[in-house]
Amino acid sequence: MEKELIDFLYLICIILFIVGLKRLSHPDSAKKGNMIAGIGMGLAIVITMFYPMENESNNYAWIFGGLIIGGTIGYIAAKKIKMTKMPEMVSLFNGLGGACSMLIAAVEFYNLPEGTPMMSTQVLTIIFALFVGSIAFTGSIVAWGKLDGFLRDSLVLPAPQIINLGMLIVVLGLSAYIMFLPEMNFTLVLVLLGLSMVYGVTFVTPIGGGDMPVVISLLNSFTGIAAAGAGLIYGNQVMIVGGIIVGAAGTILTVLMCNAMNRSLFNVVIGGFSGSGKSSGSGREEVVKEASHGDTAIQLKYSNRVLIVPGYGLAVAQAQHVCHDLEKALENEGVDVKYAIHPVAGRMPGHMNVLLAEADVPYPKLLELEEANEQMPNTDMVLVIGANDVVNPSAKNDPGSPIYGMPILDVELAGTVIVLKRSMRPGYAGIQNPLFFGEKTKMLFGDAKDSLSKLKTEVGNA
Amino acid sequence: MEKELIDFLYLICIILFIVGLKRLSHPDSAKKGNMIAGIGMGLAIVITMFYPMENESNNYAWIFGGLIIGGTIGYIAAKKIKMTKMPEMVSLFNGLGGACSMLIAAVEFYNLPEGTPMMSTQVLTIIFALFVGSIAFTGSIVAWGKLDGFLRDSLVLPAPQIINLGMLIVVLGLSAYIMFLPEMNFTLVLVLLGLSMVYGVTFVTPIGGGDMPVVISLLNSFTGIAAAGAGLIYGNQVMIVGGIIVGAAGTILTVLMCNAMNRSLFNVVIGGFSGSGKSSGSGREEVVKEASHGDTAIQLKYSNRVLIVPGYGLAVAQAQHVCHDLEKALENEGVDVKYAIHPVAGRMPGHMNVLLAEADVPYPKLLELEEANEQMPNTDMVLVIGANDVVNPSAKNDPGSPIYGMPILDVELAGTVIVLKRSMRPGYAGIQNPLFFGEKTKMLFGDAKDSLSKLKTEVGNA
Amino acid sequence: MKVGIINEKLDNRVAIVPDLVKRLIAEGNEVIAEKGCGASALFSDKVYEESGAVLESRADVLSSAELICSIMPLDKDDYKQLPTEAIVISSYQPYNSLVKTKEAADYKLTVFSMDMIPRITLAQAMDVLSSMASIAGYKAVILAANHLPKYFPMLTTAAGSIPPAKVLVMGAGVAGLQAVATAKRLGSVVQAFDTRTAAKEEVESLGAKFVEVEGATDDKAAGGYAVEQTEEYKQKQRQRIFDEAVKSDVIITTAQLRGKPAPILITKEMVEKMRNGSVIVDIASSTGGNCEITEDEKTVVKHGVTIIGNSELAADVPNHASQLFSKNVHNFIKIFLKDGKAEIDMENEILKSSCITSNGEILFGK
Amino acid sequence: MKVGIINEKLDNRVAIVPDLVKRLIAEGNEVIAEKGCGASALFSDKVYEESGAVLESRADVLSSAELICSIMPLDKDDYKQLPTEAIVISSYQPYNSLVKTKEAADYKLTVFSMDMIPRITLAQAMDVLSSMASIAGYKAVILAANHLPKYFPMLTTAAGSIPPAKVLVMGAGVAGLQAVATAKRLGSVVQAFDTRTAAKEEVESLGAKFVEVEGATDDKAAGGYAVEQTEEYKQKQRQRIFDEAVKSDVIITTAQLRGKPAPILITKEMVEKMRNGSVIVDIASSTGGNCEITEDEKTVVKHGVTIIGNSELAADVPNHASQLFSKNVHNFIKIFLKDGKAEIDMENEILKSSCITSNGEILFGK
Amino acid sequence: MDSIMQFIIDNIEMLYILVFAVFLGMEVISKVPTVLHTPLMSGANAISGVVVIGAIILIRNADPGNYIILIIGMLGIALATVNVIGGFAVTDRMLQMFKKKKK
């Protein structure tokens, strides 16, 4: 086929990528978007088989071999992995993509015709692809390890900032040196490759486990850029444009993720991801997991049964109206929402009744303790809003606790528990609550009214 | 300068256009966005002065003459025009841009070297620019006339759909004919130009005045496409890309505007804009102006004082909570919001008090009739929510009215009045309300709860 | 014009409050008030004096006033002392009984009965039926809450849960709607009944539930007053009310028919089936009551149910009730009192409808 | 175990309601009830019988019961008939007066006073102080609304506007908070006062305003009970209360100090300056009242202000109050009653604190 | 037709640019709040005055003696400039109302 025709077909692939990404960014169309992008990729691979070459030895057997092996492994891995392990998987996949760029760059360096001037765009391009691909490769592997747990967070480098800066200078210096040489020195290239891979490791290692999603997104954009670099080597449009688009999208996504965590891009890129105390504990200590408004909202929206446990904090925040609004928004989405009223929630008998009546929550939506506890196992999500003592499992488990013997709402029987409060401070009884460190629990810190209205907005958006 | 360098600089202009448009689509950055786009345009004009030409006769005097004349007229017109007349102005401006494309295309046809084959991309391009530019030109002028009022809406063509289709076939046929001729026939080109202009007129004429904003947006995208067409004639990147971007953006904007009016693009393009009864009255009859949620929200947000007049409809819609939410959202934006409580609003004494107390509206926010009427002249906007009789000026002006003599809330003393109700149906007294046809009044049809929650969302977005 | 205020013998309210005295004087009138007239409505003689009223004995007030304002009709003793040209503004409720009207006619007095003012938009500001009914609706709920041996709102406490009280409001006119609103405020579960079709929307506009009984005769033409319903409808209605009533903790009845006895909505049988301790407040008691065994102006306990028959509940909120009543009176007076002079134009719809007797002739019903 | 229920001589409530009778019997006990014991709380003898209780005369109940439950302390006549090994569960309020306790000690009875149960989390379900105070807070507002010659909520009507009533709640404990909530529900403007620092947040959590007086002595250590304040503070407080009180239409006072007379928060002077027709409900009246001129268990009108002194308002909502009280009693009994047998472990904190006399010895205060 | 196909193949990169420009134009606008519809339309309209570039090129190319073309060209420049300058100025005025008020 003519190269121009191929390029025209590649344009279609690119359009499919763009449309796919676009659709991926809306919940309703995301699944389709993913498929569209996949079709684009398939088309690109097929087209490439017909790409006109100087030296068409083709070697289709090798190609199909690679495709089949990779495809099988990828598919099985994706299907077998547990839902909770998906981010790790993405990170690993991403590393493999980076590795491919790296390999291509290395081979192309090796393939460079005798006497190619080193100081050329071509060499620059190859070095770029090599460098970025290597970082994406090893960085992703480290991120994977951290998320999966086989690499410990506590493995800390001394003065990571300085090490990273040093590594960067060395790698860039070596690259320049290679280009200034009169002719190719493949050994040096291999050294460069090695150093780049090490840099990938030192880049990610200092970063706390809680920030890994951001890092993965960043490394993903690196992979995209590396792919674009590899594309430049061949002047291949779909690689260049596809890679750049992923690079740009990944960068923006990284920024968005930082924003969602209330961190700045600067803090992330320069500040070396100095893990925020709260989210990155050191494995053995009790760790509090923080929830995000977005994820909570989507989880709520796609639940079947939700139980709201209001407490004194709901009253303090005067969040009863917003709470009712959220409840109605969820009901609109087909979620069954009820309230579990603990007899001593709040600070006076019937405190919660007063509040919820004010917000016009219909009486049949209120469940009493026993009823609520019966329904707990069939409940997908519990929203604990400014309650504390009334959901404290110590009352059941810890005979030494001052509240031992008080009946509580057994929220841990439900699928997921989200606790809305401002801090880790205790409630009326003045005691710590083990629920907050529970397997199923996530904390959504902030004033209850704020958090609820954000949740409501996100439920509307999602 | 080298053409490539120019193209590189043009890229910068294009980036400025894109960034400008991007910013124009957010309220906070819109002003800057406009400036950025303007800078891009200035840069493009300057660069073009250095564009390499085969035949550089330059004729700078003519160029500067044109720029100065056009610039002066444009600037003065833009500054002098009344705020309310701006849409007309935009339409007129747009027509002039289209006219320029048309002129360029005509001249370039005329300039075609002897013996150019007619069946060529070049000729096709020129004809395209000529055709689209002409439509944009005359269409915009008609739209301007309709908005300004010097062209009457009642000027109706018989069977406009058929006329338009016929015109289109004739124009396309003539274009094809010209291209199939062995050599250029400039007379025919002038005929084509004339017919295209007529088509522009017949295209817009059947459309009701209320739909003009949509039409202007559509014609604007035509102008952009025409500019791109003209750009193709010269292979000029900034014209091509700039024109295409405006064309695409204009088309999307048109669709968005249709959506905001609850009309489909189909209804607009094929259905020949058959004016919806409500918004396009025939000049002399009393016309009800409909407000959009977006515009109302922005007006509210940028008001200093807003008065809410609740009525029975607020109670029927049970919209008291949303109403309070909107009030708080506005207060957050620094707007002073009060409620004007008419003594007989609702269906029982104190009906509004009961509602607003339920929503926890603080008592000091409630004004009585006399107080409210005193404040009316200092009020920027009045939101009449499901009230009718209590704001009916007939009680003051029309001795024959059954409610003559009842004290009313004199909302017409305020800057703007937005009435939220579901239809034009009368209230308790069963009589029509002249307020709804008033100079300052706009209707926001729909259930009060719906409308209010949309307003609240828009206030948040804007 | 000399305006007289007297002490109501059977009522806590007063027809003209001190605030209004000031206004009347500012408008060029004189005001003479019987000593102690405002006491039970918590307006002391001192305040009256400060407002400019001259305090006199009842006899003096009656004999010198040109315009007498009262809440309840005067009696024969009073008439004797009044000059015949005196104008009386009061509530004679001629639809319920013409006795008082006849007495006034005998003395050739001109009487405007505030309750006869037509319920047109223009007259809303004079509508004592509305203003008093509104207070009665509120008070009925407060009374019921006070008598009920239970809580109104729902309450979940360490010592167990208390379900919300069930309140049924019969007749969703002005009083009924206000009762609905007040009962809802207090946290009870409220249902309401009415035969007017518009009532459903009105009840729902207060967030309460409407108990629908199909087949009601519509009454748009009756200008806001209820009309008598068919027998079949009444039967259906009784069954539905029966079912709801026996489940209710509180029933508030307000259904009235102008010039007719109030419809019986709660039978003796229903009362017997109601839970012990339940409360019925019957605002329609003066025209016979909506409950079969209501005793007017009495609170009785029958079959374990407390039945309060009181059509003048507004008198139990005398301070505010007097304020609203005076405002109504003032708005009414303004129609014919210009610069301290009465100019009565009998063509005026409001005056025509509300003048029940003049010159010895009974105009009511004409 | 034979559980006895007696008719309260001075109270409308009953210590054990029929629902609880069923439970007790299911748990292996017998229940004997005095005829008519539940009548005033609207539980008929028939229902008691249906629940499984044996109805007897008072004498029979007293002489055969092993465990007697009552709301108010028994009197000497009763003691005479009781076997000495009998256990009495009631509210003796020994902090206020030891007379009744001494009498019981004289007869060597074992008395558990429900009001002495410590206010720890575990005992919340037995806390009669809370459950009764909560009802009292509600009832206080209903009573006030019933006595006030005004409307509680704001009302804009064709006959003029009525401003909302101003309610001041003093002491924001259980009763006070419930009063705040109820008054807010009714649409009045509510302010509340308390010396506890946590009270501000609690009051605001009900949407009402807290009247701040700076310089209060904190009481975190006192386990929920209020402590006495400094003289300077009291002065400041009195001034602030003065200012607010004279502007209020309704004042509800609930401030109590355990074992001491209630603090005087409303002086005679303040009452004099209050508007005519205002209402004060003093829940602290049994320990002297927060208002200087409160008369316990009486409703008096002084200086134009209605002052209701009643510390047992819960008795005015007898049906629900009895339900809650029984639930409290039941939760308490469950501590020591296993399979119909009493196993009293005096090491148990709750039993230890609430047992005020046993074996002729007064344990209260030990 | 062949020539058009050829044209496309010859200008494949141009085609990329066009397609991307269309996407960009659409994307940039896609989530504008209703309140900005009119100003945005006005701003886009000003940019569509980019056709002025064409008129400038036309004149610069023209024979200095060919007055017809020069006049038409100048007219074109003037018209398009009205569109550009007027357009940006009007947009700016419309956007005045979005100025934040001080609280």
Place this chain on the structure above:
Amino acid sequence: MDSIMQFIIDNIEMLYILVFAVFLGMEVISKVPTVLHTPLMSGANAISGVVVIGAIILIRNADPGNYIILIIGMLGIALATVNVIGGFAVTDRMLQMFKKKKK
């Protein structure tokens, strides 16, 4: 440096394309709800496996006897394909939870 400048000038249209691609990449994502961050990242990651094209070209160009290159190339293809196939499949699974439930 000059050569780089020259490179840019020679490939001006490529530059347009690149710039537009960057813009498009950014625009397309700019308003994604937080809940979609992870799936979107995963989807973008799958697309970044487009580098597989490079590996294919590499092999197709390679000397059929040069086993080192062929093996490395095949490895590259395999790795990139894991990225592509695995990426799309994982994304798809993540998006399962967005399926609308029937009301």
